[in-house]
Amino acid sequence: MTRPAPASRGRAGPVTHATLLRTYLGPQRAKVALMAVLLAGSIALEISEPQIVALFIRSVQLGSPEGELIGVALLFIGIALARQATLVVAAHASERVSWTATNAAREDLTAHVLGLDMSFHESRSPGDLIERIDGDVNEVAEFFSSLVVQLLGNALLILGILGALTVIDWRIGLTFAAVTVAGFVVLGRVAGIATGRWEDDREQSARFFGSVSETIRATEDLRSSAATGYAMARFHGHLRSWLPVKIRAEAWGSAIWVVMSLVFTAGTAFAFGYGGFFFQDGTLSLPGVYLVVAYATMLTAPMEALRQQVQGLQQASAAIRRIGALFAHRPTLVDGSLALPPGALSVRFDRVAFAYPRAGGDGPDARVLDGLSFDVPAGSTLGLVGRTGAGKSTIAHLLSRMYDPVAGRVLLGGVDTREARLRSLRSRVGYVTQDVHLFDATLRENLTFFDDTVGDDRLLAILDALDLRPWLDGLPAGLSTPVSAGGLSSGQAQLLALARVFLRDPGLIVLDEPSSRLDPATEAMVERALDRLLAGRTLIVIAHRLDTIRRADRVIVLDDGRVIEQGDTADLLDDPGSRFAELSRVGTVLR
Amino acid sequence: MTDPAAPAPTAAVLRRLVAYSPWRFLAAAVGWTLFHLWPLLPGVLGKLLFDVLEGRAAPGLTVTTVVAVVVAGGLARCGAIVGATVAWAGWYLRARGLVQRNLLDRIFRRPGAQAMPTSVGESVSTVRDDSDAIAMLGGWSFDTLSGLVFLVGGLAILLSVDAQVTVTVMVPLAVVVLGAQLVRNRAYRVRERSREATAKVTGAIAEIVVAVRAIKVADRQDEVVARLAAVNRVRGDAMVQDRVQSLALDSVFTSTASLGAGLTLLAAAGRMRSGQFTVGDFVLFSTYLMQVAGYTGFLGYLVRTYQQAGVSLARAAVLLQGAPPLSLVDHHPLHLRSAPPAAAPAAAPDEPLRGLEVRHLTHVFAGSGGGVRDVSLTLRPGTVTVVTGEVGSGKTTLLRSVLGLYDRQSGEIRRNGRVVDAPGDVLRPPLAAYTPQGPTLLSGSIRDNVLLGLPDDGRAEVAAHRAVLGPDLARLDAGLDTQIGVRGVRLSGGQVQRVAAARMFARDPELLVIDDLSSALDVETEQELWRGIFALSTTCLAVSHRPAVLERADQIVLLKHGRVLAAGTLRELLDTEPEMRLLYGRAATEEGVTVPCRPHE
Secondary structure, three states: OOOOOOHHHHOOOOOHHHHHHHHHHHHHHHHHHHHHHHHHHHHHHHHHHHHHHHHHHHHHEEEEEEOHHHHHHHHHHHHHHHHHHHHHHHHHHHHHHHHHHHHHHHHHHHOOOHOOHHHHOOOHHHHHHHHHHHHHHHHHHHHHHHHHHHHHHHHHHHHHHHHHHHHHHHHHHHHHHHHHHHHHHHHHHHHHHHHHHHOOOOOOOOHHHHHHHHHHHHHHHHHHHOOOHHHHHHHHHHHHHHHHHHHHHHHHHHHHHHHHHHHHHHHHHHHHHHHHHHHOOOOOHHHHHHHHHHHHHHHHHHHHHHHHHHHHHHHHHHHHHHHHHHHHHOOOOOOOOOOOOOOOOOEEEEEEEEOOOOOOOOOOOOOEEEEEEEOOOOEEEEEOOOOOOHHHHHHHHHHOOOOOHHHHHHHOOOEEEEOOOHHHHHHEEEEEEEOOOOEEEHHHHHHOOOOOOOOHHHHHHHHHHHOOOHHHHHHHHHHEEEHHHHHHHHHHHHHHHHHHHHHOOOEEEEEEOOOOOOOOHHHHHHHHHHHHOOOOEEEEEEOOHHHHOOOOOOEEEEEEOEEEEEEHHHHHOOOOOOOHHHHHHHHHOOO | OOOOOOOOOOHHHHHHHHHHHHHHHHHHHHHHHHHHHHHHHHHHHHHHHHHOOOOOOOOOOHHHHHHHHHHHHHHHHHHHHHHHHHHHHHHHHHHHHHHHHHHHHHHHHHOOOOOOOOOOOHHHHHHHHHHHHHHHHHHHHHHOOOOOOHHHHHOOOOOOOHHHHHHHHHHHHHHHHHHHHHHHHHHHHHHHHHHHHHHHHHHHHHHHOOOOHHHHHOOHHHHHHHHHHHHHHHHHHHHHHHHHHHHHHHHHHHHHHHHHHHHHHHHHHHHHHHOOOOHHHHHHHHHHHHHHHHHHHHHHHHHHHHHHHEEEEHHHHHHHHHHHHHHHHHOOOOOOOOOOOOOOOOOOOOOOOEEEEEEEEEEEEOOOOOOOEEEEEEEEEOEEEEEEEEOOOOHHHHHHOOOOOOOOOOEEEEEEEEEEOHHHHHHHOOOOEEOOOOOOOOOOHHHHHHOOOOOOOOHHHHHHHHHOOOOHHOOOOOOOHOOOOOOEEEHHHHHHHHHHHHHHOOOOOOEEEEOOOOOOOOOHHHHHHHHHHHHOOOOEEEEEHHHHHHHHOEEEEEEEEEEEEEEEEEHHHHHOHHHHHHHHHHHHHHHHHOOOOOOOO
8 A cells, every 4th residue: 555665666776855756746746736826826916015005105196086095905905815815725735745745755664664674673773763754754744844835935035026126126126136145145154153053052952951861860879879969060060061052052043133134224225225316316206115115125034034944945855865865775685485384384493603783884793603503393392591692582583584694594394584485484483572562552453463354253262262361351442452561461461472473373483481470370371372372383482481491392502602402301301411401400591 | 838839929030030140131131122122113214214205204304314224223233132142141041050950959859769749751841941931031021021112112103193094903903813813722722633643653653663573573564554654644634734724823913914004005095195194104004014913923922931931930849849939049159160169078977887777667658558667677787688578578668768768757767876867868978878779870981970979099990890890891992981871882781780889889888788689680790799798798788589698698687568577597587487488489499599498508
């Protein structure tokens, strides 16, 4: 239903402003054109207003009857109302265009980001991505919806006013064009400096409030360390360094007003001077003088607005650049074409080496796995044991093809993970992570991951198998009850995660057992559920508790990415000299 | 006695804030008032120009004079803008800084772990945003004054030109503007809807981004994007409606200039024909009418600023917790030119610790009823006392109540036989130092966090070593000087806990108080840390359930449901308390120790 993201359409070359605009504004050409026509119309009306007043003055001078004067006045009011109506309609069109375009961009960007590798996600903080998908796209939305209309509108208005002044007298037009250009040049310079100063100010402000909020959060630590005086000194220090920056920023900010004030003064002085002297030497009539004064007064407001909008344009284009850069990222995992066989999947690691890509992309990668080989027959259970950093989770990541091995092969049911279709692979491999991610949504949506093609009967069957039926019946709205991360115990969350996985009928389950303790009742439920649902599936469990390991047919003890021991669980436990038996006595590696 | 959380009277707050830096305030007030009154000038000058041209002006006035006044007025305005802005910035930051300083000071005086009257987030927002709203009162005062002068002055000028036209134009215009203002106030419902829809979209995106791995593993990319699309559509519709509605309302205000000019033409048609109303008069009217739109917005701003200040003062009063409301604006130095003088080093204890007795200590949480009740224990110098018990048995609450980080509700604490009235101000360095379970560090170097203002005389290195930070520091590029926090390295939970332990050791206290270290430390590191603590032979009160620690403790205090179930050595407790056997057994299995019923000697 969503359009393919511009980057994924296979179009050559970088994602630029132009491609983004074409992708998202192209389909709405008609609306964009309507918007432009309305805008031009409203500006023509605005420029005609002083002409009507001039007509009125002329009629007064000619001694026209009062009825005619009233007619002219009503015409003036009519034009003013029509102008506002046009503006509102234009705004509606531009808002529609903008939200349609940016909603599509937001969805495409999300789909694109979801398609990128885990190594990409691990190098970015979620906050950063939210800022791109939400913050930057919003800025672009703002730009399309109000800025474009106002930017173009004000630019056209200024041109129209200058044109009207030129029609009255070319010398006046030329003078005002010069004032406008000079005003813009100076304004641009001053605003450029002011922006820099404001950025300094924002930085100081962020540092100041960052520190304040930190110290408030750390009250317990500061009080018990007798360091509240230190925190106050920090506060004073930050305030002290902020003061001069703030004053400089305010002063430069006010310089923008000063320039506007000067432009206004120059415009008024020229209008009064030209009007006065040209009237006195007979070049201009009294209505003509009125037009000059009226247009001169109209000139300042769009100039200031235009300056702000140009600034907005720069911000939006920085946002567009960042969005483009995000679209330009490509996934490195290439999808395969083979489907995994049905039924329980055998697993084979064949001299697998792996290193996580470094965030910066430089420096030697530390090998997490090095020449790892092992086999898990279809339908059997394997326990993985080893201390943190031994490579257990990495094995899970390779099995669900979050990453590809650096060397060697991972085979699932005899198919190399690189040659398997990702869709097929991920539907056949169920991975239950330690921390279960719950969405702020209903229980049903949390179970199906928003897939509304899954029928309730299947959900109920799974919940039955997990002994969760009594719990479900206790929920106020059954499957439609909203659940959230905070509302469930970790045991319940674990059971829901199992339900999610079994819903997909996987041939291999990778279970990263939570290291925190579940309450005994829940633990027993999990055990029973596994017994019932594991039939005909392969299980690889990253185990932290002795009980769990005992249920495994075979155990592999990992250290530093290598197998240091493997064998049948019972044999290893019985062999007092085995590493596994020793570990289960000392116990430290199980944590 | 008035209600302790009653907000300070706005006028009194304003007076004391102004008095904090009166000359800056005066300069800003004069500058801004001139700035606001200036728009009266162009209208009068425009009328003057046309009067000159039509030969109605006073003799001696020429086009040149009018232009000269225009230029002089414009230049004067520029001066007023710069002067007023700089003076205002200086005053504003001082006034706001003063409010913030007083709020922080108050926050730091309260028992450190006590739930604030508001959430931490709200307290931060009060210090950040409410201080701004309160300081803005200064600007509000002269804005209001000059706004009134402008309004009265403008109306007086218009009335003096032509009372009849003024009334005919202004009354309908005022009705339209007021009506639009009323509708605008109601329009917030649509605004609320679009805000909710926006929050939904932001929430959906945040969820997706945080759950990338889960979504990929489950292969549900398309489904979650479809869900985003659904909330996106709702938001898009709400936003379009919201924006168009507010734009339509705004257009009523922006069209007042044109409408007013049109009404003037209508009202003056007859009088202009007879020469009672001149072109100059029309220019004056239309120029002033251009200000009407701006000023209705301005009046709205004034009302909002004042209301906002009232709300903010109320919020600040809550945070002041019983201090006189006006202490919010008490004058204190802000040390804006140079650093404040260093605080005097804390006095060494008058006599070494001979014993700390806790008698019938009670702190119960109002909502849950959890906490500790009637806890008594005695710490002898040089011994290690370990508090243990199930999750939720009150271990952390006990430590915090002893240290005065919670208000105790009853009971007493005696040091060397003498009652400690305010443990929060006494049982802190150098008498006692504390490692909380979830410490909060500040942005800065690890060294800064260990020292927190103590002299850097090599103690940071010693303390870091004691806290078993050595191997971690060796891996960091800059060792102790590594920057942590927002702009620096992110430490793991275990590292944070050990930096806090180093902070405790650096204070060289006579009593170490340590909350459970096991949640974030691996067993080996924790054991090394404990070996160091036992070797120090400093008096120590700690929470732990590690068998190795329990075995070496001089005294174990076993808590259950907030009460002391029993106290004694591990052997004694294992013999007498089934609960102890249960806890010890479970802890031992968890560590994989083949479970003995009692510790092997």
